[in-house]
Amino acid sequence: MFEKRLIPTLLYKDRGFVKTIQFSKPRYIGDPINTLKIFNEKEVDEIAVLDIDASTKNRGPDFNFIKSITNECFFPLSYGGGITTIAQIEQIFSLGIEKVILNSSLALNPSLTKEAARSFGNQSIVASIDVKQSLFGKQAAYTHSGKRKINVPLADYVRSVEDLGVGELVITSINREGTYKGYDLQLIENVRQLVSIPIIANGGASNYKEAENVFSLNCSAAAGSIFVYHGPHRSVLINYPERDQLKRINQ
Amino acid sequence: MNTAIDTKQTTVGVLDLSIGNTGSIINIIKSVGGKAERIKDHQHIERYNALVLPGVGRFDHGITRLRNLGFEEPLTRAVLKNKTPILGICLGMQLMCNDSEEGSCPGLKWIDASIKKLPREHNGESMIIPHMGWNRIRTDTVQGLFKGLDNARFYFVHSYGLIKPNETLQSATTTYGTTFISGFIKENILAAQFHPEKSHKHGKLFFRNFIDWISDV
Numbered sequence: 278m279f280e281k282r283l284i285p286t287l288l289y290k291d292r293g294f295v296k297t298i299q300f301s302k303p304r305y306i307g308d309p310i311n312t313l314k315i316f317n318e319k320e321v322d323e324i325a326v327l328d329i330d331a332s333t334k335n336r337g338p339d340f341n342f343i344k345s346i347t348n349e350c351f352f353p354l355s356y357g358g359g360i361t362t363i364a365q366i367e368q369i370f371s372l373g374i375e376k377v378i379l380n381s382s383l384a385l386n387p388s389l390t391k392e393a394a395r396s397f398g399n400q401s402i403v404a405s406i407d408v409k410q411s412l413f414g415k416q417a418a419y420t421h422s423g424k425r426k427i428n429v430p431l432a433d434y435v436r437s438v439e440d441l442g443v444g445e446l447v448i449t450s451i452n453r454e455g456t457y458k459g460y461d462l463q464l465i466e467n468v469r470q471l472v473s474i475p476i477i478a479n480g481g482a483s484n485y486k487e488a489e490n491v492f493s494l495n496c497s498a499a500a501g502s503i504f505v506y507h508g509p510h511r512s513v514l515i516n517y518p519e520r521d522q523l524k525r526i527n528q
Numbered sequence: 529m530n531t532a533i534d535t536k537q538t539t540v541g542v543l544d545l546s547i548g549n550t551g552s553i554i555n556i557i558k559s560v561g562g563k564a565e566r567i568k569d570h571q572h573i574e575r576y577n578a579l580v581l582p583g584v585g586r587f588d589h590g591i592t593r594l595r596n597l598g599f600e601e602p603l604t605r606a607v608l609k610n611k612t613p614i615l616g617i618c619l620g621m622q623l624m625c626n627d628s629e630e631g632s633c634p635g636l637k638w639i640d641a642s643i644k645k646l647p648r649e650h651n652g653e654s655m656i657i658p659h660m661g662w663n664r665i666r667t668d669t670v671q672g673l674f675k676g677l678d679n680a681r682f683y684f685v686h687s688y689g690l691i692k693p694n695e696t697l698q699s700a701t702t703t704y705g706t707t708f709i710s711g712f713i714k715e716n717i718l719a720a721q722f723h724p725e726k727s728h729k730h731g732k733l734f735f736r737n738f739i740d741w742i743s744d745v
Binding site for chain 1: 544546547548549550551552555556559584585586589619656658659660661662663681683685686687703704723725726727728729731732
């Protein structure tokens with residue numbers, strides 16, 4: 278029986294994993310290797326690791342970091358952050374990463390995505406679109422960790438990204454991210470109408486049970502940083518549901 | 529004096545064509561007590577008494593890489609003539625077949641089958657392609673590669689698959705709308721459509737079975 282996935286999203290910054298709120302105020306939550314070891318033990322479905330500084334600091338992926346984490350993981354790992362060339366993508370795959378996530382380069386260099394999907398197969402290439410809603414309710418896509426606005430209607434941008442041949446689309450609500458206010462279901466529903474590829478909802482979940490909300494909108498996966506959070510005494514806790522709990526969400 | 533290389537060590541050679549995650553496979557084999565090394569030079573193929581052919585990506589890209597690196601001939605010789613056990617994973621499994629709807633190049637033709645696109649619709653239900661995520665395999669085989677793995681869950685990422693072979697294969701199947709072959713055994717040729725190296729404990733058991741099997745043959 279095919280199962281929908283819960284995907285912890287781990288944000289990498291300054292050699293550690295951090296949590297952010299609406300893409301700002303990063304707070305350190307843990308050491309990458311130890312964090313991933315724990316997820317390994319909990320038999321996580323899949324994890325996305327995003328280097329949130331790479332594009333804004335104009336640098337490429339940290340290959341030493343990537344190599345260090347893939348050794349720990351016997352589960353699918355996706356990586357995103359600062360990818361601008363085919364050679365980088367090839368190296369990332371050879372290190373054991375399952376899928377690469379492209380965000381800023383979707384807008385800056387669409388032909389990179391096209392070529393990557395053509396060379397490596399669309400199932401290995403994930404597009405990530407971050408959406409911010411203005412005070413007046415207008416939604417737009419942003420790149421570079423929410424700093425640069427895409428001046429194209431959101432629906433057109435989403436469709437054009439699908440046309441590049443990506444295999445999956447991550448939709449992140451910047452407004453909801455880190456707020457525990459729940460996924461932006463309206464946004465997810467709107468995007469679901471626009472594309473036919475698998476969608477991963479991200480941003481805002483307060484509880485992994487909210488995954489049910491996006492699964493019922495026909496998302497293939499629910500993502501977020503909810504699985505790692507601050508406990509009392511500034512300790513960091515990892516919470517990932519047991520297999521039988523996941524089964525119930527899947528129904 | 530002959531610095532003898534024992535060419536029949538129980539070390540698994542994992543073909544590195546830069547089209548798969550060789551590192552992950554080597555890691556997981558080590559984690560279950562086996563030994564594995566990368567093969568970058570086609571002349572080294574004959575040193576190994578077990579091989580793994582991984583693969584991620586497009587059919588034509590993969591088969592062209594394999595040919596351009598000079599792997600086809602020594603590999604075919606090892607597999608069909610010397611009967612060296614070989615495990616094909618994901619695209620690696622598909623390359624062993626005649627051809628694929630995904631591309632126009634011929635495959636290795638070790639298995640009489642064509643790889644087809646997974647249907648976007650099944651009995652009125654529309655399927656999201658690629659088939660990406662965790663799914664279960666079903667198998668009647670109680671020995672060898674699939675021992676203990678009936679109904680085990682594995683990670684799948686693919687848009688094309690082996691739906692109907694032209695020959696009989698000892699196989700495992702998976703259903704995603706359509707039911708397709710998710711793994712098979714044909715003498716010394718083994719294959720998995722899923723990624724056992726990314727499938728946690730069942731993946732480890734799968735590789736443990738593989739190691740045990742190759743030390744028996």
